[in-house]
């Protein structure tokens with residue numbers, strides 16, 4: 337994409353960032369995940385944008401019903417908003433996409449509900465740190481494998497699992513574009529990173545085993561051992577050879593600044 341296209345994408349990403357800001361102030365015990373989704377849907381449409389996920393058809397038998405993927409505890413990604421009431425000690429990944437003036441942006445953050453265990457807090461901190469290590473590799477001259485290697489080596493060294501079945505992706509006029517951006521890989525392998533590429537980098541990291549299963553709803557992905565998983569995602573453009581954040585976490589309440 338050109339610098340001009342990325343600037344439009346960043347405008348949409350501001351709306352997305354503010355959704356995360358509002359979510360961060362709503363997340364607390366007793367809130368139902370469908371309430372978060374309703375707020376996001378309203379906010380996005382009020383700002384002249386469209387929620388990218390609502391009605392999205394993957395390989396699932398039914399289109400995705402929400403504006404947000406809300407994934408609690410052992411759910412890794414693609415959780416469907418519903419009646420579940422958040423409770424003290426939960427972690428909740430909120431993933432959102434916004435389509436604005438022809439371009440998508442995509443970002444996810446894992447929030448804590450009340451007090452979580454130190455072990456789970458560390459999982460969040462390290463997963464977020466691995467996202468930034470992956471982003472730092474998004475530069476011309478590198479390859480996709482450099483991103484995955486950075487994420488995998490950091491998280492596996494700390495005893496965590498790296499989910500293999502789901503990956504990051506290019507993002508622009510379509511929500512999911514080439515190349516795939518795995519959270520594992522080898523240095524110097526995979527597609528070459530080029531000027532103007534825009535990537536959604538999104539480590540999905542587990543406290544226990546790395547294997548996942550899909551629930552019968554055709555969307556929800558959870559860990560097979562039912563231990564918690566964390567997920568952080570930014571949309572990142574490669575401009576002037578270097579990574580530049582398209583999405584932002586800057587509206588998120590500082591209590592979630594892990």
Ligand code: MG
Nearest residue numbers: 431442443444
């Ligand atoms: Mg996402």
Ligand code: MG
Nearest residue numbers: 442536538569
């Ligand atoms: Mg994504």
